[in-house]
Structures are given as C-alpha cells and as structure tokens.
Amino acid sequence: MRTVDDRTGVTLGITLGDPRGIGPEIVGKALSDSRVEALGAFWQVIGPSEAGVPVHVDLGPWRPSGDAGRDLAAGGRMAGLAVERATRLALDGTLDGMVTAPLDKAALKAGGYDYPGHTEMLAALAGVPTTMMLASDRLRVVLATTHIALRDVPDALTADAVRQAVQATTSGLRQDLGITAPRIALCALNPHAGDHGRFGHEDDELLAPLARELGLAGPLSADTVFVRALRGEFDAVIAPYHDVGMTAIKVASFGSAVNVTLGLPFVRTSPDHGTALDIAGQGIASAESLVRAMEMAVELVLRRRSGAAR
Template sequence: MTATPARLGITLGDPRGIGPEIVSKALRDPRVGALGAFWQVIGPSEAGVPVSVDLGPWRPSGHAADEATGGRFAGQAVERAARLALEGQLDGIVTAPLDKAALQAGGYDYPGHTEMLAALAGVPTTMMLASDRLRVVLATTHIALREVPAALTADVIRQAAVTTLAGLRDDFGIAEPRIALCALNPHAGDHGRFGQEDDVLLTPVARECGLSGPFPADTVFVRALRGEFDAVIAPYHDVGMTAIKVASFGSAVNVTLGLPFVRTSPDHGTALDIAGRGVASAESLVRAMMMAVELVGRRRARAEHQAVPPTAPG
C-alpha cells in the first residue's frame, strides 16, 4: 500500500524579508522534491512565489507603512496555516521568518511564532532548536533578561521537561530520553556564591522531573555535543540560542513541541538587509521541511500503532 503524502503548509513569512526567496528556492531543491510531500504555500500574491492560499496582493510602496503590511500578511499566514492544521486539512506547517516588530505593527500582539501558535491552538508549547549535533529547549523565550529570574518558576521548568520528554519520545523516536538542565547562574551558583536559584529552584525540579543537572552553561552543551544528552533545557533565550547557533547555524531547525500538529521553521530571521538580492541561503528552510515530513511520518506511525487492537492471548 502506498503511503499518503504528508500534507504541509508553508507560510511566506514577512514578504519584505527573504521568506519568499527561500521558499521558492527550497521548493526547487531536489531533497524537498524527493520527500513526496504535498505543499500548500500560504501568503500574499505578487510576492514572487505562486501561492496556494492567497491572502491578497503584496504591493510594497517603499513607505514605513510597509512594515505593518508585511507584519499583517505574516500574521494572517500563520493564522490560516494553524486553522487548516487544527481542522485536519494539514498534517503540519513550516513557517518562513517573520519580523517581530512588524508583526506587532500589523496588529498581532505576540513576541513570535511560538507564542502565537500556542494561543491559536490553546495549548502550552515549548521551543526547541534541533540539529544533527545538538537539541536545545528554551524554558523561557522572548522576554528581557531582567525578567528571567521571576519568570523561571518550577511550573515553567516542569512544563518544559514534560513537553520535551514527550517530544523526544513521540516525534524523535527516542525511547528513553536523556535530558539535562542548564544552570541559570555562572558555575551553577557555586553553592550560593553567585545566586541561590540553582540550589533552591533548579536542583529540586530537576530531580522531580528526572533531569540531569543543573550543570553550568559552559560545560553542559559540550557534554551534549559529545553525545551524553539528547537535549538540554536552557533557562533563557540567549544561552540556549547561542549554543545551538554556534554549533549548527544554518542547519538547525526550530520545532514547536506540544502542538497537536507538526510545526518547524528555519533557525534565522527575515534578513531584511539582503532581501531581494537573491543571495539568501535556503538550507535551514530545506532542513525544516525535511524534518517536518519526518515528524509527520513518526506521528502517523504512532497513531496507526495505537489504533491496532492488541492480539488476544491463546
């Protein structure tokens, strides 16, 4: 029996950026063609890419209003893609980059894709950056550094741990995931000398959730790169993003864990400074498309396995 092709939406992101260019390049990439997936391109027409779901014409004027228009189109594309996935018309979505300031100017009060998708789906989500070398999960995402200590609660770490464990098992096929928790303070606080959070908060939650650590940031990612851990939960955005981008920039994939559908995206932004020049690399988007098809396949296989009734003894 021939497997049904994966059905995936791909949003163009902010049309002012490199999204349309890299989507066009990725769809022509032979690796994407070999996946045998069915792709629906979602975004504005006249942005340089034929679209399956047309949100209206993109006609840049060169004025400041274009930021709000670009953000509005990016937000509308995410809304439409998520709706199609929630209705079962798509198995998952791949999102090209959007600009967070433009998104807000366009009427969408979210700091990024991850938070917007969580709101649209009505479920808690966790942000993972994954490559063939390293997987990093962010316990807190797009907030100011000064807000991190208050935002990093036991419940937040538990949620990240539970979602990461389920994602590694169900989507990545790792039967017994090994997850490390990165410390908040230098040297994991050095027994309270550089802060109490690692001893008072992170250590008890790590034990409760079956995590290793907390380990200092300057060693835990090295240990993961050497194969000791399947993922590292980072306490705040930049400590995790710096590690994954130094290790795998241009080939890492952003995966949103916890959604009822697959969502991936490239590991970079809109690159407004090079948009329209034809020089943007589509490599991370290609990797995101490949991973989306892989994750859809694993979810389908798990669903089929769960649907088969157990064989009666005798």
C-alpha cells in the same frame, strides 16, 4: 502552481513569513530543491500574492509602498494572516502541519499581532501551551523561557515553566524522534550554577530540586553542559533563557538547525534564522535551513502516524 507528487500522503502548509524579508525567496528556492521534491509531500504555500512565489491561498496583494513605517505594519499583517490561515487548516485536519518562513517581531506587532513570535502566537491560536526546541544532528536545545527581557528571566523561570519544558521535551523526543528513554540535562541559570549561592540562589533553591524531582542531570553550568551534549551524553538540554540556548545551537549548527514547536496537535517547524532584511531581494539568501525544516516536518508527520498506528 508548484507542487510535488503526493507520494507520502503528507500535506503541509508553508508560510511566506514577512514578505519584506527573504521568506518568499527561500521558499521558492526550497520548492525547487531536489531534496524537497524527493520527500514526496504536497506543499500548500500560504502568503500574499505578488510576493515572488506561486500561492494556493491568496491573502491579498503585496506591493511595497516605499514607506518604511507602512510597509512594517503591512508586512507584519501579511505574515500574521498566513500563520492564522495555516493554523486553521492544521486544526481542521486539512494540513498535517506547517513550516513557517521567518517573520519580523516588530512588524508582527505593528500589523496587529501582539505576540513575541511564532511560538507564542501558535500557542494562543491552538489553545495549548507550547515549548520551543532547536534541533540539529548535533544538539537539541529546549527553552524554558522564550522571548522576554533578560531582567525578567528570574521571575519567569518558575517550577511550572521548567516542568512544562521537561514534559514537552520528553513527549516530543519519544513521540516524534523515537527516543524511548530521553536523557535530559538542565542548564544552570547563573555562572558556575551559582557556586553555592555566591552568584545567585536560583540554581540551589529552584533548579536543583526540580532536577531531582524530574530525573534530570543538573543543573549544570552553561559553559560545560552543551559540550557534554555535543559529545552525546544527553539527548536534549533545557535552557533557562533564550540567548544561552540559542547561542549554543547556532554556534554548533547554524544553517542546519530547525526550530520545532513542541506541544501542538500538529507539526510545526521553521528555519533557525530571521528575516535577513539586509539581503532581501538580492537573490543570495540560502534556503538550507528551510530545506532541513521541510525535511524534518515530513519526518515528524510520518513518525507520528507510525506511532498512532502501533
């Protein structure tokens, strides 16, 4: 049973994700990394047995069947059970939070969990609204809408959705990162922020009034706002839809960015990549982003404790 000394008093769950992917491999590598050992936290690995990593909570055996369809559902079920278990332990105070290895969204649904991803599943399990932030040393991006089809974005991008993203971002930057007066920019939905209605009216009629109301810069065109943030002008950018935000953060910091779920009563982080089924089992997957997610999870727990103590 592989753990590190509990020198900080921080106890975190780490889920193995979909066992068909690289989750078990990168969890094993991360737990052997000297940087993780130096964190002085206790890690409770949560996932199926026989997945290649010693576990503290056994959710049942995992034996690949050779049947791709059946393995899809089984892998998704194992991943979902791990998230459920970690959430219960975090909500009852046994864990300070969790770090989640990647899951496969199609497998998750096939396994009986009809959620677009971790963010939405955690919101349902914890009973609170959640917001997705991707953070690195260079850039922080928050998504106002998450895993939906592009054609559905204009309808989902409501005033309430933007307000929730801004509130969660402001609270998270203050509470977890110690930024007392966050500088937040709002990324436009349309090219050139709509160009005064030529390319759409959402920026003028929805986003511009919200930016004034909430004290945000913008809406600023996507082809400039992330450049300005990278230069240090903003502490975070609210992106109107998944790919515009994710593309920016991954171009800037792929492999070192961390997914942070804002709005939860506990800390949750994850790496910035997926299950990488194409290289699973080859021993070549990098654990770098997972290590960074583990470092950030410990950092966030300690910051929350420090804030509560003041």
